[in-house]
């Protein structure tokens with residue numbers, strides 16, 4: 032069966048507002064979207080053929096997690112099917128006895144054993160049903176948890192460079208949608224199994240009563256099933272249509288009540304446009320749903336008519352058999368019951384098949400995501416590193432981001448010695464952050480060698496590298512948790528130590544901020560929740576800094592650590608970083624604030640991914656036309672620190688590859 036093309040999502044109407052605001056339909060680049068067109072056009076038989084593979088997927092997961100519960104579940108379902116067949120046979124016996132020509136008392140006596148047997152078996156079936164529910168209840172969360180945990184465990188081990196790869200990232204993103212499907216697939220599989228067993232039992236009984244009755248069963252059930260497929264398919268398409276527009280409406284209405292959009296919504300009157308767009312889109316949804324409802328009504332009328340006709344035909348066959356004396360009345364009664372039982376079973380199978388097919392798409396995405404994640408995993412184990420950090424040495428290291436046309440780093444050779452403040456400077460996009468991520472073990476060189484304590488990072492135990500590094504990146508995470516947890520997550524593999532948390536906060540000048548929060552350490556740094564509060568950019572930066580301190584790693588990498596701090600806090604922060612070297616900690620500092628680099632032990636200047644200058648501040652300032660010196664003098668002039676003797680601010684000509692001054696605003700200059 033093919034679904035009418037007019038109902039496929041490709042033909043969705045678009046409101047003018049969607050065209051204006053989104054340039055077209057707002058579609059997710061997710062598995063759902065990738066699968067929707069094939070899904071809405073596949074035939075019932077195609078779906079039926081997929082059934083073993085679909086159930087196999089969840090069956091294997093269930094077997095891995097709890098084979099006993101799975102066996103119990105299967106036995107209970109099969110048992111229920113057998114019981115149903117037995118009840119039909121008992122019903123037939125009872126009807127034959129009741130329709131006999133014996134006196135009533137005798138008829139009742141003869142029917143009694145069958146009736147009692149049927150009741151006993153019905154009770155056992157009810158018990159088995161309870162056993163099945165309990166086993167499924169035990170199995171479903173286990174299977175869901177195991178599959179979900181397997182996925183997330185694999186996802187967090189994916190190489191950072193692989194995460195930059197669009198296909199890997201998309202696979203992981205799509206995988207998230209499959210975690211719920213595991214449970215739903217299992218539930219649907221049980222229902223399908225239950226209905227199938229019931230149908231087979233009814234068909235077997237009918238075949239014994241009279242072979243032609245199996246045919247009548249098909250005549251009645253098939254159009255019903257057919258109608259159900261069409262209806263479910265219509266519903267499915269309708270949901271897509273609804274989703275498509277709902278998504279666009281959500282994006283708009285969400286923006287209307289957000290804090291960050293509130294100023295422009297008012298000051299620029301953007302609200303009027305957006306509310307108008309909502310109205311426009313909602314009208315499109317209404318029109319589309321009306322169209323679908325009409326189509327659905329038509330389909331239902333047609334399929335119900337065919338089904339009714341088929342039922343009429345089937346009952347005519349029964350009538351004929353009765354009239355010709357080929358079938359006793361009692362048998363005909365049992366046949367009607369069996370046919371109705373099997374028909375209900377078929378409807379259930381069709382409904383669940385549709386559901387399972389949809390879920391199996393997500394499940395396949397989940398399986399694929401796990402495979403992709405495992406293929407791109409950070410290798411476990413490797414050469415252990417000597418304790419602490421002695422040095423990190425790069426030899427002709429180049430690095431190209433996946434899919435990037437040019438390398439971000441080109442044959443960089445440098446050393447980061449222990450216990451020093453090493454500054455990385457260079458203009459925007461020169462490769463500083465990339466280099467720091469290589470040093471942190473987050474990326475591995477595309478070519479060249481990076482050695483950590485003398486061990487090639489490609490062979491080293493990468494977890495040991497991570498263990499030795501604390502990173503405070505430019506866009507460090509603002510964890511939606513308590514202030515305490517935001518610091519503790521810096522070293523979450525050891526139990527929380529409040530004393531250590533406090534010390535780290537004090538070192539990062541964050542303790543005062545936390546003490547002033549309404550719920551102090553238990554304040555959620557997340558607005559809109561109980562105990563929630565909002566931190567400023569500078570306060571977040573201090574909290575992030577406290578997190579990095581809490582880690583107590585021998586190498587601290589800080590990327591623009593003061594960009595949101597006020598001038599006094601900035602001076603204190605750089606001083607504090609310097610003091611860290613007292614206990615042997617090495618600091619790799621990335622900053623555009625050249626006043627801070629002046630006190631660094633070693634400065635590396637990058638330009639276009641290459642190392643162009645290196646040395647101490649004094650050595651670099653001694654370089655005529657040096658990139659570092661040029662940038663430093665411009666910044667100094669901006670700050671009014673080194674005007675020439677006549678008060679004139681020197682503005683040297685900018686040599687090729689020289690750094691620009693630290694940008695104002697984001698960098699606070």
Ligand SMILES: Nc1ncnc2c1ncn2[C@@H]1O[C@H](COP(=O)(O)OP(=O)(O)OP(=O)(O)O)[C@@H](O)[C@H]1O
Pocket residue numbers: 195432433435439457458459460461462463464465466
């Ligand atoms: N995830 C990425 N994928 C592809 N290219 C990237 C990625 N991150 C950075 N790049 C590119 O690599 C080059 C170096 O970027 P990097 O962030 O290392 O520079 P940077 O010196 O730290 O810049 P800034 O001072 O602006 O922070 C740039 O050309 C940038 O566009």
